Amino acid sequence: MSEINIQDIIKPENLVYEKTKLMTDKTLSYCPGCGHGTTHRLMMEVIEELGQENDTIGVAPVGCSVLAYEFMNVDMQEAAHGRAPAVATGIKRLWPDKVVFTYQGDGDLAAIGTAETIHACNRGEQIVIIFINNGIYGMTGGQMAPTTLPGMKTSTSPYGREIESMGNPLKITELIAQLPGTYYVTRHSVQTPAAARKAKRAIKKAFQNQIDGKPGLSFVEVVSNCNSGWKMDPVQSNTWMEENMFPYYQLGDIKVDGKLL
Amino acid sequence: MGELKLMKGNEALAEAAIRAGVDGYFGYPITPQSEVIEYLMAEKPHERTGMVVLQAESEVASINMLYGGGGTGKKVMTSSSSPGISLMQEGLSYMAGGEIPCVVANIVRGGPGLGDIQPAQSDYFQSVKGGGHGDYRLPVLAPASVQEMSDFVPIAYDLAFKYRTPVLIVSDGLIGQMMEKVELFDQMPRLTDEEINEKYPWATNGKPVGKEKRVLTSLDLDPHKLEKHNFKLQAKYKKIEEEEVQFELIDCEDADYIIVAYGSSSRIAQKTVQLAREEGIKVGLLRPITLWPFPKKPIDDLVVKGVKGFLSVEMSAGQMVEDVKLTVRERTKVEHFGRYGGVIHSPEEVLDALKSKIIGG
Structure with a gap:
């Protein structure tokens, strides 16, 4: 067998996959196996495929993805904790023809920013919200989140989340789906290639809705893992997510084209 | 001559926002300044200039809408009163750090806490010393009439965009609520999107x-880089201190005693100057127009000239008096007088205080 020269293979006609140019070359700050990186890539692929590179403004959150603006190669603003939907409102109202998105975690969107989330949804702001739900505060070291499951151990619920004293996990996605201002509400995951492809279709639909001027906000939840916060390896955390998170946070569309399913 | 109107201070501020070519106003009602958003909603500025007006769910949301809109190079504004301005301090700190221009009007009411809805000047510290967390300052303009509620709006935007900073207009319930004749300036055009792109290459409105x-952020996890960013901010503040001080001197040439007062208090003190001079007491009034940067040099000049004492007259328990003292540096007498908690002092009370605390004290 003759030796294969790698340089002979790198030709445009052999190209089957390319990193989107809307992801920078900066090394991701996320833990190996974390869903943030995959979700970033899916979003940036969608924005590139929709030809919106020069017309998109993103709003980054506070949390593990606080540095999302270093990885996403579009104009970005870094918001205070929980305030991204208000920041995005300010942008979209003054630049209605631009594409505006927020990228937020569960603590950001469903605890400190609940008011901003609900009211942006209720006003029907024509923005996209991508919501990463991993049931924990990753960046600050694994504290309990509004979405932490009953009995789940975190550094501020070391004996497990006790519903009587710590309250229930908040299904914010079902909550905002009830509001007439939301147009598209869906829940996905990105832990397998099949799941990531589905999630990408949902993200694309969300951005397309905004480009088409559909009346209302498009909201995509991505149920994700946090292997470091959950004290598991990446494979274990994906299994745990499938067995524990998915039954509580059921995947699939909740509201499509303004109609609850 | 511009259009003459009889207006409330709050209405003059709102009308000036439309005429200054503001792109977006985001606000939340609070007494004594709700007329600002009421006027704007009734006036349909979208039909006049294309200006967007939105009632937010809270002051926290409205200041963050300013962050978003201001970050795209648009002229954005909000207004509130003391408790609401406290809620905005987080956003103002982030905007100072991220160098995002905006104008915020505070129609100050009595405090602390919920306080009351009467006029006060007790937010001086919060306005001029930073207000939120971190090392920063904001330029603060203090109108003393309904006319200035209008005139200071375009001045505030010039500063906001020249220095890429939030600018405060700090007034009080008295000026906000009272009606006076105001000469309105002519409509200024809003910038087009192309003009914004040309003028503000930092604006995040699509790569x-x-x-x-472009990225707007106040975050840098590397302390050395963040220190460098802070050096840049401090250099900017130094330049503002050197170049943007504004003040007014009334009857100070021959004065033995000086009242330092801003906003409503300066209007009252003007009468005190008159009453004092009728009694043969030579009193002058120094009115800071910018509360920060504080007019240190004119005060210093008056000390050097041999003024015998300064009375800082504020509707507060004594806040600006600290800046007067820092400038005078014990070379002559400095005292404070003022009613507060929503009570307004009379010109006679000020004169009595001048006599007891400065002249006879």
Whole structure:
């Protein structure tokens, strides 16, 4: 067998996959196996495929993805904790023809920013919200989140989340789906290639809705893992997510084209 | 001559926002300044200039809408009163750090806490010393009439965009609520999107074709880089202190005693000057127009000239008096007088205080 020269293979006609140019070359700050990186890539692929590179403004959150603006190669603003939907409102109202998105975690969107989330949804702001739900505060070291499951151990619920004293996990996605201002509400995951492809279709639909001027906000939840916060390896955390998170946070569309399913 | 109207201070501020070519106003009602958003909603500025007006769910949301809109190079504004301004301090700190221009009007009411809805000047510290967390300052303009509620709006935007900073207009319930004749300036055009792109290359309104993306953030996890960013901010503040001080001197040439007062208090003190001079007491009034940067030099000049004492007259328990003292540095007498908690002092009370605390004290 003759030796294969790698340089002979790198030709445009052999190209089957390319990193989107809307992801920078900066090394991701996320833990190996974390869903943030995959979700970033899916979003940036969608924005590139929709030809919106020069017309998109993103709003980054506070949390593990606080540095999302270093990885996403579009104009970005870094918001205070929980305030991204208000920041995005300010942008979209003054630049209605631009594409505006927020990228937020569960603590950001469903605890400190609940008011901003609900009211942006209720006003029907024509923005996209991508919501990463991993049931924990990753960046600050694994504290309990509004979405932490009953009995789940975190550094501020070391004996497990006790519903009587710590309250229930908040299904914010079902909550905002009830509001007439939301147009598209869906829940996905990105832990397998099949799941990531589905999630990408949902993200694309969300951005397309905004480009088409559909009346209302498009909201995509991505149920994700946090292997470091959950004290598991990446494979274990994906299994745990499938067995524990998915039954509580059921995947699939909740509201499509303004109609609850 | 511009259009003459009889207006409330709050209405003059709102009308000036439309005429200054503001792109977006985001606000939340609070007494004694709700007329600002009421006037704007009734006036349909979208039909006049294309200006957007939105009632937010809270002051926290409205200041963050300013962050978003201001970050795209648009002229954005909000207004509130003391408790609401406290809620905005987080956003103002982030905007100072991220160098995002905006104008915020505080129609100050009595405090602390919920306080009351009567006029006060007790937010001086919060306005001029930073207000939120971190090392920063904001330029603060203090109108003393309904006319200035209008006139200071375009001045505030010039400062906001020249220095890429939030600018405060600090007034009080008295000026906000009272009606006076005001000469309105002519309509200024809003900038087009193309003009914004040309003037503000930092604005995050969609990455220009073939160019690098723009990011607005107040975060840098590397302490040395963050220190460098802070050096840059401090250099900017130094420049503002050197170049943007504004003040007014009334009857100070021959004065033995000086009242330092701003906003409503300066209007009252003007009468005190008159009453004192009728009694043969030579009193002058120094009115800071910018509360920060504080007019240190004119005070210093008056000390050097041999003024015998300064009375800082504020509707507060004594806040600006600290800046007067820092400038005078014990070379002559400095005292404070003022009613507060929503009570307004009379010109006679000020004169009595001048006599007891400065002249006879």
